[in-house]
Every structure is written in C-alpha cells, then in structure tokens.
Amino acid sequence: MINQAPALRLEGIVKTFPGVKALDNVSFEVLPGEVHALMGENGAGKSTLMKVLGGLYQPDEGKIFVGELETTMANPLESKSKGVVFIHQELSLAEELSVAENVYLGELPRKRFGRVDWATLHTKTNQILQKLKVGFDAKTRVGDLSIANQQMVEIARALTVDAKAVIFDEPTASLTDAEKLVLFDVIDDLKQQGVGIVYISHRMEEIFKITDKVSVLRDGQYQGSVNTSDTNEESLTQMMIGRKLDLSREAIEHELGDIALEVTNLSCGTLYNNVSFQVRRGEVLGFYGLVGAGRTEIAETLFGLRQPSSGSIEINGEITTINSPVDAINRGISLVPEDRKGQGLVLGMNCRDNMTLPQVDDMTAGPFVSDGAEIALFDQYRDRLDIRTPGWRQTVGNLSGGNQQKIVIGKWLSMHPDVLIVDEPTRGIDVGSKSEIHKLIRELAANGYAVIVISSEMPEVLRVSDRIAAMFSGELVRTFTADEVTEDNLIQAISGLTA
Amino acid sequence: MKSEHIKNLLKSGAIWLFIVIELIFFSVAGEYLSFSEKAFMDADNMLLLLKQSAPIGIIAVGMTVVMVNGNIDLSVGAIFAIAGIVLLESMRLPVFSEMGDLVIPMAWAIALIVGIALGALNGLIVWKTGVDAFIVTLGSMLGYRGLVFMFNGENPTSNLNWTLVDFAEAQFLGIHTATWFLGAVVLVVWYIMRFTVHGRNAYAIGDNRDAAVNAGIRVGPHMMLNFMLIGFLAALSAVVFYSESGSVNPNDGQLYELWVITAVVLGGTKLTGGSGSIIATLGGVIAIQLLRKGLGHIGADTSTVNLVIGLILIAVLFLDRQLNVKGKEELKV
Numbered sequence: 001m002i003n004q005a006p007a008l009r010l011e012g013i014v015k016t017f018p019g020v021k022a023l024d025n026v027s028f029e030v031l032p033g034e035v036h037a038l039m040g041e042n043g044a045g046k047s048t049l050m051k052v053l054g055g056l057y058q059p060d061e062g063k064i065f066v067g068e069l070e071t072t073m074a075n076p077l078e079s080k081s082k083g084v085v086f087i088h089q090e091l092s093l094a095e096e097l098s099v100a101e102n103v104y105l106g107e108l109p110r111k112r113f114g115r116v117d118w119a120t121l122h123t124k125t126n127q128i129l130q131k132l133k134v135g136f137d138a139k140t141r142v143g144d145l146s147i148a149n150q151q152m153v154e155i156a157r158a159l160t161v162d163a164k165a166v167i168f169d170e171p172t173a174s175l176t177d178a179e180k181l182v183l184f185d186v187i188d189d190l191k192q193q194g195v196g197i198v199y200i201s202h203r204m205e206e207i208f209k210i211t212d213k214v215s216v217l218r219d220g221q222y223q224g225s226v227n228t229s230d231t232n233e234e235s236l237t238q239m240m241i242g243r244k245l246d247l248s249r250e251a252i253e254h255e256l257g258d259i260a261l262e263v264t265n266l267s268c269g270t271l272y273n274n275v276s277f278q279v280r281r282g283e284v285l286g287f288y289g290l291v292g293a294g295r296t297e298i299a300e301t302l303f304g305l306r307q308p309s310s311g312s313i314e315i316n317g318e319i320t321t322i323n324s325p326v327d328a329i330n331r332g333i334s335l336v337p338e339d340r341k342g343q344g345l346v347l348g349m350n351c352r353d354n355m356t357l358p359q360v361d362d363m364t365a366g367p368f369v370s371d372g373a374e375i376a377l378f379d380q381y382r383d384r385l386d387i388r389t390p391g392w393r394q395t396v397g398n399l400s401g402g403n404q405q406k407i408v409i410g411k412w413l414s415m416h417p418d419v420l421i422v423d424e425p426t427r428g429i430d431v432g433s434k435s436e437i438h439k440l441i442r443e444l445a446a447n448g449y450a451v452i453v454i455s456s457e458m459p460e461v462l463r464v465s466d467r468i469a470a471m472f473s474g475e476l477v478r479t480f481t482a483d484e485v486t487e488d489n490l491i492q493a494i495s496g497l498t499a
Numbered sequence: 500m501k502s503e504h505i506k507n508l509l510k511s512g513a514i515w516l517f518i519v520i521e522l523i524f525f526s527v528a529g530e531y532l533s534f535s536e537k538a539f540m541d542a543d544n545m546l547l548l549l550k551q552s553a554p555i556g557i558i559a560v561g562m563t564v565v566m567v568n569g570n571i572d573l574s575v576g577a578i579f580a581i582a583g584i585v586l587l588e589s590m591r592l593p594v595f596s597e598m599g600d601l602v603i604p605m606a607w608a609i610a611l612i613v614g615i616a617l618g619a620l621n622g623l624i625v626w627k628t629g630v631d632a633f634i635v636t637l638g639s640m641l642g643y644r645g646l647v648f649m650f651n652g653e654n655p656t657s658n659l660n661w662t663l664v665d666f667a668e669a670q671f672l673g674i675h676t677a678t679w680f681l682g683a684v685v686l687v688v689w690y691i692m693r694f695t696v697h698g699r700n701a702y703a704i705g706d707n708r709d710a711a712v713n714a715g716i717r718v719g720p721h722m723m724l725n726f727m728l729i730g731f732l733a734a735l736s737a738v739v740f741y742s743e744s745g746s747v748n749p750n751d752g753q754l755y756e757l758w759v760i761t762a763v764v765l766g767g768t769k770l771t772g773g774s775g776s777i778i779a780t781l782g783g784v785i786a787i788q789l790l791r792k793g794l795g796h797i798g799a800d801t802s803t804v805n806l807v808i809g810l811i812l813i814a815v816l817f818l819d820r821q822l823n824v825k826g827k828e829e830l831k832v
Binding site for chain 2: 107
C-alpha cells in the first residue's frame with residue numbers, strides 16, 4: 001500500500017455558519033484498504049465535515065479528492081455516484097417500503113417508460129443480502145425488521161455501488177454484540193477489497209478493535225492523526241477534549257439511609273422475570289446488561305408505563321401499585337428517559353418551560369401561570385446543576401447534550417422524588433460533559449436520593465454505582481457490591497456465563 | 500406469522516368487507532323501510548351509484564397520490580369549478596366557431612391544461628417556499644374560488660352542447676361514460692404508483708423525506724408532478740361532470756376536498772404519508788356513495804347522512820388504530 005493515492009482526501013476544508021466557524025482548515029485522508037477512525041466530541045465538526053463530503057453542505061474553501069481526481073459534491077446522489085457512500089447514524093429508511101426498494105432508494109432499476117424493473121431489483125438486492133448473511137429477503141417490509149436488521153439494510157445500501165470510500169457514522173449504536181461481529185466482518189471484507197473506510201464512533205473498544213488509524217477533530221480544527229496501535233484511550237481522550245480527564249471513580253463517602261424502593265419477584269410477561277432488588281436513600285444502584293435484557297422495561301414498570309404481571313413494589317415500606325406516570329410521580333418516582341430528545345424534552349420550548357413542565361399546573365397566580373415562580377424555579381436548578389445557558393429563554397434544542405440532560409434531571413428533581421431513575425444518562429453526550437453528569441449523579445445520592453442508573457456502558461456503571469445489578473435475558477443474575485465487581489465477572493454475568 | 504397474515508388481509512380488505520356489510524344492510528333494511536318498490540341492489544341502481552361516485556372518485560385517486568407523497572391538496576373543489584367554467588366558456592370562443600363538433604376536444608384540452616397549470620402552481624409554491632402543503636392549498640382554495648366568483652359573480656355559467664350531453668349520458672356496455680373514466684383513472688394511476696419509479700419514489704418521500712433526500716431523490720419535482728396530477732384529475736372530474744350538466748354554479752365543488760379526503764382516509768391512506776392504495780381509495784369512494792344512497796333509500800335525510808358518515812369515519816380510524824397497535828407492547832400513557 002506504499003505510494004498509493006488516498007481513496008479519499010479532503011484538503012483545507014473551511015465551512016462557516018453565521019457566527020461559527022464549524023470547520024477551520026480541516027484536512028483528512030483515507031487510504032484504500034484502511035479503516036480510519038474520525039473522533040471528536042459532539043460539536044467538534046465531524047458531522048459538518050461529513051455533510052460537506054456528502055454534498056449536503058458546500059465548503060467555503062478547500063478541495064475534495066476521490067482517488068486522484070479533484071471533485072465537488074453538489075448533492076448526495078453525486079457523492080454516491082463518485083463512490084463515497086454513507087451509513088447514517090440515524091436510520092434513514094422508508095419503513096413502509098420493501099428492503100429492496102430501500103437498498104436501491106433513489107436508484108431503482110428502470111425499464112422503459114419509467115417502470116421499475118422489479119426482477120432485477122430483487123435479484124440484485126438478494127445477492128447483496130447474501131453477502132451480509134442476514135436472515136431476511138428483499139421483499140420484506142422494512143418496518144417489520146428489528147432495528148439491527150434495519151441497520152443491515154442501511155449497510156446493504158453501501159454495497160450497491162462500486163464504493164471507493166464508505167463512511168460509517170456510529171454504526172453500532174443500536175446493535176447487539178453478535179450483530180456487531182457481523183458488521184465488523186463486513187467492514188473487514190470491504191477493507192480487503194481496497195475500500196477506504198471512515199469510522200466515526202465514540203466507543204473506544206471499537207476504535208481499538210477495528211481501526212488502523214485515528215484522526216481527531218476539536219472545535220472544528222484538525223488535531224492530528226495517529227496509528228491506532230501507537231496510542232491509547234487516555235491520550236485519545238486528551239486529544240479530543242484538550243485536557244486530561246479524571247477517570248477515577250466518583251465515590252463520595254456518606255451514610256446510607258432507609259430503603260426507599262423495594263421490588264420483590266417482579267415479572268412482566270416475557271420481558272423480565274422474578275426480579276428483586278432494593279435501593280436505599282443515598283445509594284446508586286446500577287443496572288447493567290445487553291440491549292433487550294429487560295433493564296429499560298423494569299424502569300418503565302416502575303414509572304407506570306407498563307403493568308407487571310406479578311410481584312410487588314414497595315415505596316418507603318408501603319406496597320403500592322403504579323398505574324400511570326402520574327401515580328409514579330405522586331409516589332415519588334421520577335424517570336429520566338433513555339431517549340432524551342424524544343421523551344425527555346420539548347426541544348422547541350425554552351429552558352424554563354421544559355423545566356417546569358410537570359408542575360406548571362401548580363405554579364399559578366389566579367388562572368394564569370406565574371412567570372416569576374417559574375423563573376425562580378429555573379434559576380434554582382440552573383445554579384444547583386450548573387446548567388450553562390445564556391438564559392431561560394434559550395430554546396432547549398440549541399443546548400449541548402450535557403446541558404439538555406441536566407435540564408431533564410432538574411425537571412425531575414424539582415418534583416422532589418425519593419427515587420430517581422436515570423436511563424442511559426450520557427447517551428450521545430460528549431466525553432467532557434459525561435464526567436460532569438457522573439459527578440452530578442454521585443452528588444444526588446449524597447444528598448439522600450435513591451438513584452437507579454441504567455446504562456449499556458460498563459465504565460459508566462462501574463464509575464457511578466454503589467452496587468450493580470447484572471441482567472441477562474430478563475433475569476437479574478446477580479447484584480454486585482462495588483468491592484466485588486470486576487470487568488470480568490460483570491461481563492460473565494451479563495452474558496449468562498455464571499450460575 | 501399466520502395471524503400477521505390475517506391481520507394484513509383484514510387491513511387491506513377491510514373497506515371491501517365494509518361495502519359488503521353496507522349492501523346487505525341496505526338490502527334488508529330497504530325491504531322494510533323503503534317506499535320504493537325496487538330492490539336496493541337493482542342493477543340500474545348500482546350502475547347509477549358508480550356513475551355518481553365518479554366526480555369525487557376521480558379526484559380521490561389524485562388525492563391518494565398527493566397524500567401518499569406526504570402532502571394534501573385542499574384546492575381541488577375550486578379547481579373543479581374553474582375547470583367547469585373554462586370548459587363551458589371555451590366552447591363559445593370565436594376562434595372555434597367554424598369547427599363544429601371539433602370544438603369539444605379543444606375545450607376539453609383547454610380545461611385539462613388549466614387544471615394542470617393550477618396544480619402546478621400549488622406544487623411550485625410548496626416546492627420552492629417549503630411552506631406546508633396544507634397552508635399553501637388552503638390559500639389557493641380561497642384564491643381559486645375567488646377567481647370563480649370574479650368571472651361571473653353569483654350567476655351560474657351555462658352552455659349546453661347536445662353532442663357532449665349525448666356523449667356524457669351514453670352507456671357503453673351498460674356502463675356510464677363517467678364510470679369508464681373513473682375506472683380508467685384508477686387503473687392508470689394504480690399502475691403508476693405500483694410499477695413506476697416515480698410512484699415508488701412518491702411513497703419513499705412520504706414515508707421518510709430525509710431518507711429520500713439523502714438517497715438523492717429530487718423531492719421537489721416529484722411533489723410538483725403529483726400536484727399537477729391532482730390538478731389534472733380535478734379538471735377531468737369537472738369535464739366529465741359538466742359535459743352532462745352544462746351549467747356551473749359558482750359554489751360548485753365546495754366541500755369536495757373534504758369528501759375526497761374522507762374517502763381516501765376511509766380507504767386506509769395515512770395522513771402522514773408513505774402508505775396508501777389507489778384501489779382501497781376506490782373502495783372508500785364507493786362506501787361513502789353507498790352510504791349516502793342507502794340512507795336515502797331507507798328514508799333518511801341529508802343531515803342524518805352526514806352525521807352517520809362522520810361517526811363511521813371516526814369509528815373506522817379507531818379500528819384501524821387498534822389493528823396497528825403492536826400487540827400489548829404498546830405503551831399506554
């Protein structure tokens with residue numbers, strides 16, 4: 001591979017938006033047969049760079065080369081036809097259409113008079129699906145597939161053209177471990193064929209497992225490239241955030257209080273079975289397990305979104321039934337949901353209104369909502385949680401992920417819960433803000449809340465929890481104390497390897 | 500797997516089941532309640548029913564396409580009236596005075612072109628401004644209707660051409676001219692939506708617009724083409740209807756948009772786009788016409804008919820929702 005022209009090369013790309021220099025003289029290249037990771041915090045410019053490459057944005061300055069040829073990308077179709085293919089992070093599929101139609105979206109094979117050539121379409125699609133070793137065929141409706149299989153459809157798209165470079169944007173976000181392996185095989189195949197691969201991910205294990213080289217962006221600027229084998233997690237993180245990150249455990253010594261929540265033999269159909277645990281005030285209980293192990297479903301049951309088929313829930317020593325979120329809130333349980341943007345926030349509303357949403361009924365002066373009371377509440381939690389926003393009028397959608405998450409947490413804290421459930425507290429939040437959220441969770445426990453943290457990230461669970469409940473396929477396998485737990489025994493427990 | 504299959508069958512066939520139930524109900528109820536000697540399912544009566552379905556039906560086919568595409572067109576009733584006036588007035592144009600019956604195809608063509616142009620204007624505004632189709636066509640509905648009133652005030656526009664009337668009233672193989680047009684439109688548009696790239700792209704755009712954009716589909720031109728199609732069909736509906744009646748009242752076609760949307764939705768097309776079937780829309784159109792005619796047959800007045808159709812529409816959408824909820828997995832909030 002010496003003296004080979006890069007599969008894809010960007011040179012001195014500048015892109016300015018009103019008020020922000022999103023990309024400042026960024027250069028980047030991928031060789032054929034190389035898996036090249038592109039890393040950076042949210043807002044570092046990765047997505048902008050990819051949009052430039054995909055023809056969705058036009059750069060203000062700079063050059064794009066595919067192979068040896070300098071080129072421009074006027075629109076997504078052009079970039080695809082030049083052999084630059086994207087696997088998008090957010091699934092962009094038409095669910096009502098068939099797999100084949102999605103795979104060849106925008107390029108359905110034609111017969112005369114603009115008719116679709118169904119036979120060719122299905123044969124070609126099935127050939128691609130065979131390569132991917134998936135268990136569905138071209139005629140399946142995409143809406144009937146699991147998220148992971150939908151991701152495979154997305155990948156199948158990349159194989160329809162003679163790709164020179166394939167860009168994977170957070171491809172494993174919704175995949176199980178087994179599915180990840182299939183994906184890595186696909187990436188390996190592409191690599192063998194001499195395709196240049198850009199791999200965007202926050203997940204360090206993956207970066208070290210499959211990439212050859214890493215390039216880092218920070219604040220729209222290129223920070224440099226290193227061979228993956230010459231670097232480690234710590235120095236990469238440092239490149240990304242520009243300072244050292246304290247990765248030690250956020251433990252705060254304090255007394256545990258009474259049992260706030262006790263769950264006994266709780267079951268819900270096939271989703272989870274005979275789950276028992278308790279959480280004390282001042283304690284963080286982590287739930288760790290694979291996607292589909294039943295963690296989120298337990299949280300949803302506690303918040304009244306699902307009804308258990310058997311078992312009991314005790315809050316502060318009293319057996320209760322929770323039929324709806326309103327019940328849950330009244331009994332002192334709050335849930336910070338997994339899907340922050342979809343379930344946690346009204347993105348178009350301002351900070352204050354999001355924060356006061358659950359209790360705006362109580363903040364009235366006569367028939368009107370009291371502006372003063374709302375602002376006072378917002379100010380209180382802004383200071384307490386260190387929410388960085390220009391003011392309460394700021395639209396929540398414009399805040400960073402970390403600050404958005406703090407707004408959601410503040411919203412629920414203001415309801416004075418006994419038990420706070422946080423589902424995936426740092427999903428989609430950049431490395432720097434992650435540790436702040438972790439610190440915040442520890443502080444909440446220290447202040448006497450009983451906190452349940454559900455997470456798919458092992459370092460996170462290890463870092464914030466006093467005890468860790470390991471889930472495997474609907475069973476609570478074992479509850480570890482902080483002293484007992486190691487990465488190894490935790491992995492074994494969630495893979496169903498220990499009795 | 501099997502229950503899934505049955506569910507799908509039930510979903511796609513539901514409208515036809517509903518039609519069968521209506522037929523049985525009105526036949527039986529008609530025996531006791533109707534003052535007419537004739538049975539409800541009399542062949543002439545059914546043929547007439549199809550003919551009466553045509554004006555709404557032809558437009559509903561176009562509306563299905565536009566709604567599948569993720570848009571809506573509220574201006575169809577106004578385009579209908581304009582196309583009617585254009586048809587009747589253009590037959591009086593002095594340039595055509597020497598042409599004899601050839602004036603008829605000329606007038607048809609002009610009316611249809613006007614329909615396409617009005618639809619194109621809607622589509623162009625939606626495409627170029629990015630304003631929601633609901634708002635754009637709400638505006639053009641008012642605007643186009645304004646044009647109708649500007650033309651002749653409150654007075655009707657009349658022009659009977661007997662050759663045309665004979666053509667419109669003809670029954671080829673027992674089936675009325677209007678019904679032939681409806682059938683042809685259904686077939687052609689069904690074929691377009693099912694088998695052409697344009698049709699499939701229309702589904703994709705309505706289903707997931709971002710995905711379509713990312714895949715390089717040019718969303719705007721497809722949408723505009725569909726607005727032109729519905730403009731054409733609204734004009735075609737008018738041309739067929741006014742060939743026979745020969746007189747346009749400036750209020751004609753008002754509320755057509757709502758009847759059309761009712762029929763389309765009854766046929767199972769999603770308001771949010773991406774899903775819908777031309778054939779099921781035809782079912783929706785027939786179901787509504789049956790209901791109107793059937794309730795009339797057993798002696799109900801127009802206001803009762805509207806009330807019943809309203810209730811049934813809501814009931815049908817509720818049932819549809821129940822069928823679409825994924826088992827007990829669905830979170831109730």
